[in-house]
Amino acid sequence: MKTLFVSYRVTDLARSLAFYTALGYTELGRVELDGGARLVLLNFPDEPAASLELVHRPAAGPVDVGSGFDHLAIQVATLATTLDTLTEAGLRPEPLQHPGGPQGPKTSWLTDPDGYRIELVEWPPGHPDGITAADFA
Known part of the structure; x- marks a missing residue:
C-alpha cells in the first residue's frame, strides 16, 4: 500500500x-x-x-479546518530560495526555523486561504527524503 x-x-x-x-x-x-x-x-x-x-x-458552506487536521509537510531543495520565491509571488511564509538545532532540518510555515497549515522542510545534506526509522534510532 x-x-x-x-x-x-x-x-x-x-x-x-x-x-x-x-x-x-x-x-x-x-x-x-x-x-x-x-x-x-x-x-x-x-x-x-x-x-x-x-x-x-x-x-457545503465555508470550510472549518479546526476539526482535527494539523498540517501538510512539503520537502523543498533550498528553503531560503523557496521563501524568496513565495514572498515574490505574494505569499507570506514565516521566517526560517531550525527546530532540531543547527544541524537538523530547516523549516518554515505558511497558511493557505482556508487556514490549512503547510510546513516547508529542507533536510540536511545526506539525509534521506522524508522521515524514516533512522530518525528515531
Whole structure:
C-alpha cells in the first residue's frame, strides 16, 4: 500500500488554485460533480502523479479546518530560495526555523486561504527524503 494524495475541501476554488500554483503546484485535471462541486488534482512538476486534491463543494458552506487536521509537510531543495520565491509571488511564509538545532532540518510555515497549515522542510545534506526509522534510532 501507499498514500496517493491529500485532499482538502476549499471554500473558494479560484483563490485556492492561485495560492497552490504560487506554491509551485501544477494542475493535472478536473472532475465536475453534481451540484457545481469540483475536484482539482495537483502535483509538483517533478512528481509523476497527483499529490494534492482540492475539493470544492459550494453547497457545503465555508470550510472549518479546526476539526482535527494539523498540517501538510512539503520537502523543498533550498528553503531560503523557496521563501524568496513565495514572498515574490505574494505569499507570506514565516521566517526560517531550525527546530532540531543547527544541524537538523530547516523549516518554515505558511497558511493557505482556508487556514490549512503547510510546513516547508529542507533536510540536511545526506539525509534521506522524508522521515524514516533512522530518525528515531
